[in-house]
Amino acid sequence: MSGDDAKRASDAASARDKLLWIIIYSLCSSTMLVINKLAVGANGLPTVVAGAQLAVSAAVVVVMEFAGAGVLGPFEKKRIVPFVLYTTMFAMGLFSNMKALMLTNVGAVISARCCLPLIVCSIEWFFMNRAFPNARSVMSLMGVVVSAGIYIANDTGVDIQGGAGMFWLLVWWLLLAVQMTYGKHLTENIAMTQWERVFYTNAMAIPPTIVLYYATGENELEMEDGEGAMFYLILSCVVGVAISYSGWKCRSVITATTFTLVGVLNKMATITFTIIVWPKDFSVVKTLALIASVGFGLLYTEAPLRKPKVAGAGTSPLGIKH
Known part of the structure; x- marks a missing residue:
């Protein structure tokens, strides 16, 4: 096999790997949204659901290590400190998101989230x-923003309560970016297994979650025993493990902008699926805007590193090379 043939085969394998993990992560992410809604609706304690998912995900890695899988490396400062920073940003982002939701509406948060890939690609x-x-790709990112804007304008609109609302929305947006x-920097510069990343992020997110448990007053509430409460809680933990692993794996094979998109x-x-299946608030304009948003997103191609390109290389939707 010539050098060019070997490179083409390598690029094709890389493209398949990217597409595979994008699909797996997307399925886990979309499923998790529905399962979390069912789990929280059944027991009434969102922080407990989140804490259970974090604890189980971290415990799975520990069990695998004790079973001889060899998934955990040495506990070193150069590994621990970066993930402490990452989980600190995660906790701060969660808090600022809650503040933003209190002082704005869902439309404002969705608008900010759809603009996020623009700032991530700039970073x-x-x-x-x-x-x-x-x-x-610029057209793709702008198309997502415009289409989402049309959807929001025909749904809840954007409602921001004064300077405080704008402040917390901006803080959440910047922290998430x-x-x-x-997160992409961690995958490129700190050598560790994907399971180690799962362990560190989940284990280190448990203390901030405990703080939120008391700060939000959930410790004074009793867990509800709604229909299927335990089943949905266990299912959310299983999917939590899957999304933790697939999220880090997906992040390691694509750029930060693509992952954000x-x-x-x-x-x-x-949201499109929800509107179609449960057409309580069905609107042709809103549905078409959502479909257009997804369509524009699929046009995105990853930006290469700033070095000479190899002649003949190409890319396809979501940055998959061919």
């Missing part, structure tokens, strides 16, 4: 030696 260009997206790019498209696709 990648400025700090991570990645080229700026080409014209097609930094978290997305910092995949998250946005998952959200928009889930």
